[in-house]
Amino acid sequence: MRITGAALLAGVVGQPVAHSLSPVIHNAWLEAAGMDAVYAAFAPLDEAAFDVLIQAGRAGMIHGLNVTAPFKGQALACADEVSDTARACGSANLLAFRDGRVRAHSTDGEGLLKALGEQAPDFDLTVGPVLFLGAGGAARAAVAALLDGGAPEVVILNRTPERAQALAETFDERVRVAGDIAGARLVINAVSGPMDFDFSRTPEAVAALDMTYKPLETPFLTAARARGLTGVDGLGMLTGQAGPSFAFIFDREPPDLDPRTVVLAHLEGLEP
Known part of the structure; x- marks a missing residue:
């Protein structure tokens, strides 16, 4: 240069x-x-x-x-x-x-939707609920993009329920705090630290996205692929x-x- x-x-x-x-x-x-x-x-x-x-x-x-x-x-x-x-x-x-x-x-939300489109091209966001893990700084932009992309429902699961509720209240009735998560079709990890998620809790899930890109293959994605889910890494975002x-x-x-x-x-x- x-x-x-x-x-x-x-x-x-x-x-x-x-x-x-x-x-x-x-x-x-x-x-x-x-x-x-x-x-x-x-x-x-x-x-x-x-x-x-x-x-x-x-x-x-x-x-x-x-x-x-x-x-x-x-x-x-x-x-x-x-x-x-x-x-x-x-x-x-x-x-x-x-x-x-x-x-x-x-452009945070745009990055999320592009990553899904590139790495999980067969996944239909409009078919079922999305389970969103975390309620930190990146969450609101991501949830907004999911709704704009056609997700019928986004379920927030966070260590602090009050924070999850505060996030849900910035949207309409399509966003709620976790109760029943079994029907989620897509699981998104927005937790910055290590995430150990049991995918047997979401038997309907077909795809998982980790917003972290270091390491590229996180334990969250490894567990998802072991269950047969399509994994989408944070580098795609x-x-x-x-x-x-x-x-x-x-x-x-x-x-x-x-x-x-x-x-x-x-x-x-x-x-x-």
Whole structure:
């Protein structure tokens, strides 16, 4: 890549963020497109430091950002222009800075649906309930996408029932807190830590998606495949939202370079 004094600066912001694979994807696209731009990682220590980063964007020093935990809610609150999708999600994973103003959008849900379409192409989201494990920061965007994608019901199962109830109440009657989960056709894990789920509890399930992508094959997915379910990994979500993110930040579509291939080659290169 040839970087000049006119280079655009973009990146991903989170805490922690060192594990993020977004710089691998976006810098590969920037190089393939011959763009004078760099995609970096930012790790503000707290909300005040995140605000400093936003001010840098308003001042024209940053062109756009992907936003991850724990700053997605703050990203939405700081924006001057909010997309309907981000407003429905209650958070933003994308910010673009133009002429001192901040535009916010969310592609988290789009990434989830793309991952399902690519890795479980025979799965019909409209047939039956979805069991959603967790009620953290990524949950609202994911549930909103599932409903938009035609899921007739989403059942929330969380360690803290009150948090699950609070999430369910942001939607209509199609979203409820777990009671009977046996009829779920799709099980989604949005719990950040290790998840040991007994798939015998969901005998009707035909697919399982883990939103975690490190490791790529999680114990949750291993257990799902052992029961004969189609597994969908978190890398599919990451790559699914990466293209729309690139377009939002740089005002152009990414080049024809498969991001999954790029990431897998990167990960293979890290192995001892």
